[in-house]
Amino acid sequence: MPRLSPACRRPCWHVAMRVAQRMPVIPVSPPLIPSGLHMTEHLRTAGAVVIDGIRAALLLRPRGHAVQSGPGMFFAMLALYAVIQLIIGFSTSDEPRMLSPWGISTLLADTLLTLLAAWLLAVMCERRAITWGVASTALAATTAVSVLIQWPLDILVLRLTADGNFDAAGWLYLLGRCWWLFALFAIARWLQPRRQLANLAAAAVAFAVSALPWQWIPVVPLVEQDYEALAALENPTGDDITGTGFEEDSNTLAFNPEDLMYAQPLLMQNAIATLKPRTPGKPNLFVVAFAGDGSENVFRNEVEYASLLFSSRFDAQGHLLVLENNPASLETRPLATLTNLHIALDAVAARMDPTEDILLLYVTSHGSKEHQVLVGLDPLPLNQLTPEDIADALETSPSIRWKVLVINACYSGGFIDTLHDDSSMVITSARTDRTSFGCGTQSEITYFGRAFLSEALNQTTSIPAAFTQASASITQWETDAGIETHSEPQLASSSSIEAKLESWSRSLPARAPIPFAPADGAGNGPTTGSGE
Incomplete structure (x- = not known):
């Protein structure tokens, strides 16, 4: 093959560059990563969020594993919370059991109030961009507090009450209900490590809006005894x-x-x-x-x-x-x-x-x-x-x-x-x-x-x-x-x-007997004898 002179090579180089610039760009796909690795990573993150919830329940500052999480992680924590409540319900109720519709309402109300508390924490701690991460951590903390703190304390309260120790039982019951405030304060310390007074204020506000409504919302377990089925057995x-x-x-x-x-x-x-x-x-x-x-x-x-x-x-x-x-x-x-x-x-x-x-x-x-x-x-x-x-x-x-x-x-x-x-x-x-x-x-x-x-x-x-x-x-x-x-x-x-x-x-005067008669169907008392 004949060799080109340097004078000829330069035009050829320019021609080659122009041709290359006009060629369509073909994207190169990244190496395929097995989907199982993505799932493993999600599970690892979810486990870390659960650990953060446990840390908050134990009044330790979470490590912020949920900081990049979206609503998917929050719903994963909701699923875990529901499973835990099912386990508690089955272990504390007698057979025959049933899934209570009102218990589902209680679970959803608790979830929404936790979400509201998390949003308030994120806003007051100036971390609104990671609201879903805060909410996921807070819901994990809710689950941990209910299992690790409130459940054992409630059992102890029942035993103290049975023994007549009403004062001690009352204080322990109050401690169990207020533990959520301490957990919120731990989460706030993660969001703002150096502003403790502001953290306490944020936790108090979040606690108020998420805890006070339970004075009016009926608390019904997710699993309870099926009274109709029991009636058929008894x-x-x-x-x-x-x-x-x-x-x-x-x-x-x-x-x-x-x-x-x-x-x-x-x-x-x-x-x-x-x-x-x-x-x-x-x-x-x-x-x-x-x-x-x-x-x-x-x-x-x-x-x-x-x-x-x-x-x-x-x-x-x-x-x-x-x-x-x-x-x-x-x-x-x-x-x-x-x-x-x-x-x-x-x-x-x-x-x-x-x-x-x-x-x-x-x-x-x-x-x-x-x-x-x-x-x-x-x-x-x-x-x-x-x-x-x-x-x-x-x-x-x-x-x-x-x-x-x-x-x-x-x-x-x-x-x-x-x-x-x-x-x-x-x-x-x-x-x-x-x-x-x-x-x-x-x-x-x-x-x-x-x-x-x-x-x-x-x-x-x-x-x-x-x-x-x-x-x-x-x-x-x-x-x-x-x-x-x-x-x-x-x-x-x-x-x-x-x-x-x-x-x-x-001191009572002698009075005639009052015969029994069932109440009528119009909202009145017994149909025999004088009225109230």
Whole structure:
């Protein structure tokens, strides 16, 4: 091949360059990386975010592994949170279990409030660009706090309460609820390492907007016992917790849940307005009756009859408040809720002579092995009633000294230790580990209601004597029905309260018996006898 002279090479070089410039650019693909490596990296990052959440729960500053994360990481933390809550729910609830729709709402509300708290932290700490990373870390911290801090503390609170250490239990409960504030402060320290006062302010604001709403939002576990399935397994004549849906009968009424809740203050105000001043010169009886389950008429029948009985035979007319959950009385009676119970007891205490008068609280509903009284009116997500709830509601101002507390529910013996003291008599329809009987859609009154209210208290004005008679009657009825495991009603008393009740009983005039009749379907009480 002939060689070109230098003079010829230069034009050829320019021609080659021009040709090269006009050629299309062909992109070169980067080396293919197996998708599994991407997944491994995502999982590694998610694990690091979880560790950051644990660090925040332990009050250590997170290392910021979520700083480049987007909404995908937040939803990954949400999935982890849901799985953890499912595990906790399954481990703390009895069979048969169900996934609670209201529990899902609680989970989503918690997630949204955590997202709001994270956004506030990011804004106040001037790190708005990494809001999703802050939110992912905060949600991981929420999960860690619930598992590592609040769950163990709640177990300890229950044990302390069972042992009567209410002060210690109260402080530990408060510590568990406030731990979220400490975790938020740890996250703020990651965002602004050198501005501790500003971090504390940001954490306090985020805590306020994410924690305070739980004073009004009902907390429902993600997994809870399936009461309808339980009812199918239990003895149909038993009084254990059954379904919370309304029975299908003519008394089932449609209602607007929001309107009903907004109507409660006026209903309570109207009910309290019926209370009359005490009669001077003698001990007065004041009665608060509470029918918790709205799915069966038997509980409404019982409190309406108790209202009639105590007003007519025991001089309590004008001294009664009835709280009940039933479709037939939504416009005439306040709901049986923990909030209304607090209001009712405070109103009664304000009209009593707290050292002379006697309070009788009558609670009737289903009960659980965990010693909770069922409070239900489908579809409202009402809080259940625990022994501690009742004890707290009884802390009125002024304080009521003399009390008779009647709990008619399965396993109600579990309420005794919390509620009994030297000036209180506690009566329960069953032992702590036993069911009671006589409820159901076909029943008009429970075994205990019939024996104690309808029969015994129509024959005597002595409450201890009425209990003794009722207990014997119930045992006989259970034997006749072929029930081998008897309910064994319980009474916890003291010489002080019995002397007080004896003095009050002697002051009562002789009155005719009040026959039992079920409440009608129009929201009124029993159709026999004089009204309240």
